[in-house]
Amino acid sequence: MATCGEYIKSEFPSIDEDLYQYVEGILASGADDFEDSNELYDAIGEVLHEVAENKSEIEIRNICERLLGIMKPDKALPSGPAKVLSTPVHLGSMAASLETNVEEIKSIWVMSRDDALKVDAKKLEKAEARLQQKQEKRSQDLANSRAPVAPRLESATASQVTSKKEAKMEDKGSNRAQDIRIENFDVAYGNRVLLTAADLTLAFGRRYGLVGRNGLGKTTLLRMISSAQLRIPSHISVLHVEQEVVGDDTPALQSVLQCDTVRENLLQRERHLQSQINSGCSDPSLGTELSEVYVQLQNIEADRAPARASIILNGLGFSSEMQQRPTKQFSGGWRMRLALARALFSRPDLLLLDEPTNMLDVKAIIWLENYLQNWPTTLLVVSHDRHFLDTVPTDILHLHTQRIDSYRGNYENFEKTKAEKLKNQQREFEAQQQHRAHVQEFIDRFRYNANRASSVQSKIKMLEKLPELKAVEKEVEVVLKFPEADPLSPPILQLNEVSFSYEQGVTIFSGVNLGATLESRICIVGDNGAGKTTLLKIIMGLLTPTRGVRHAHRNLKFGYFSQHHVDQLDMSVSSVELLQAAHPGKPVEEYRRQLGSFGVTGDLALQTVASLSGGQKSRVAFAKMCMGAPNFLVLDEPTNHLDIESIEALGKAINKYTGGVVLVSHDERLIRMVCRELWVCGSGSVRSIEGGFDEYRRIVERELEVQAK
Structure with missing residues (x-):
């Protein structure tokens, strides 16, 4: 096979390495796959035409015949001399005397044909039978090799068409376009096609919000771009905020500053030159080089970098003291904030954010909205937060039915335009x-x-x-349904003079006097670390107050949705098996009916939990929570992985639920939908405020104004 490769290299010295590997891979499958050079031409001819600058079809076919001869040296057919007529023939005169010249015509058109060129029907039938057997054997071998011995995750794949012009510009290094165009690309996850023949254009300096139902491939698309499986111009820097910062002894502020590699390298060079000069080295070039380093540091405003990094960290909730702490002392949620701070500080040409508001409290979300409105480069963000999508994006990209549609304006404009377009x-x-x-x-x-x-x-x-028009495909409405709750006579739940402190003596809150009923729709808000989750655990009796008394009805049954509930699911089993393990002894139909109440229907209920999207996992967690028939729901950040339609459905389900609800959330849309009472955690207390979320937002905005000054 090396001989074939050498022959291809000699005929096409400028062939692209990827194309060469592709052609060699086809030839490596074996000579038995090709009956003649025509079949080989059908397999690789188009690729060879692409790389051949001045070769005709006949030359390419001759190359294919030569390759087949190399692959089948013992069966190569000699190509004899072409047969030509010995004298010119006047067909008009022959046709006029057809009766007398029949044999002569036959001698030209029939008798001169080479019998070797005729198709042997029996040989053809045998060849087809051999090919069929070969294909069946390969399919069987492939199936055996893929037989799973344990559940494993499918991986996403992508393919795209790149224009010759762009490819040549990339090769020459002359592509300096700031806009990003990914044309005619496909994305699949396992056997499921997510996008087909899709186009994506990102204009430099614009902010794009990517929206669509759970499980359609929004997160996968971001990963395809960041991993370079979907190609963009190589000079464009891409940063995808997906993984939390690794914890070590580096202070948080320094961890952010280290993102600016240009500044870090210059500072390191400055220290090295300074130490050489201080050690007595008299080389005059050191002083010149040091002066150049100072000029470069001044040009990039290196002295202002710590202040800029501190402003970003402060906006995301890091106090001055926290900014000096080693990163290893922060929890996973705070390390994700740190990863976001690093991305905002480094300002890549293309910033990819996937649900950035999930890890933030309301104050940090408002700050981030204001900060991103002045983002200088290109932004592509996946978010479910309606207010965020109305505030930040300049364009909306709608992913649906395996394609992406672009709309100018924010989410509100998108909804109006899409409705009019569909109408x-x-x-x-x-x-x-x-x-x-x-x-x-x-x-x-x-x-x-x-x-x-x-x-x-x-x-x-x-x-x-007439062009074939298609009827509008209406998206299936998302419906979530909580089970009916058994009625209870009041009092249901009461906190009297409750205080809570950890063993280290840190008081979270004190003097809390609040109550709830089965009609309650209470939303708890406050900064991260203010004690919201601690308060929920006291309400459920999972933590005992340091002081004060918690009164709860003896028949009160809580359903608790933790913000880490999704991560704690068993990923190796199906949704039905997950419910069976948690609540054994029920018919399979009951588990499937329960999952169906939360939109996990059909084959989704039989897939492994690991293969589901984040939103689908959340629905499974809801179904599991409700199997115990609770009459009071405690929901801690339930919207983290849900799409906009599912959040809307969750709000409607909460409003229809006949039990009580206490909710911790930062999603403004959901809070406005369900909130009848607002509890604010902060400053060592928990208080109920009049005026609802509007009043709380005004309080937060005033605090941010004070911080900015």
């Missing part, structure tokens, strides 16, 4: 259907009328030329 599309479809029916009626009526034959034919041709 017009449906109107055009219905009008065309009526027109088709009217024309078809005319055709059916006069099909056999000789006088109308020409009219009927023109009508038939007109119908054939």
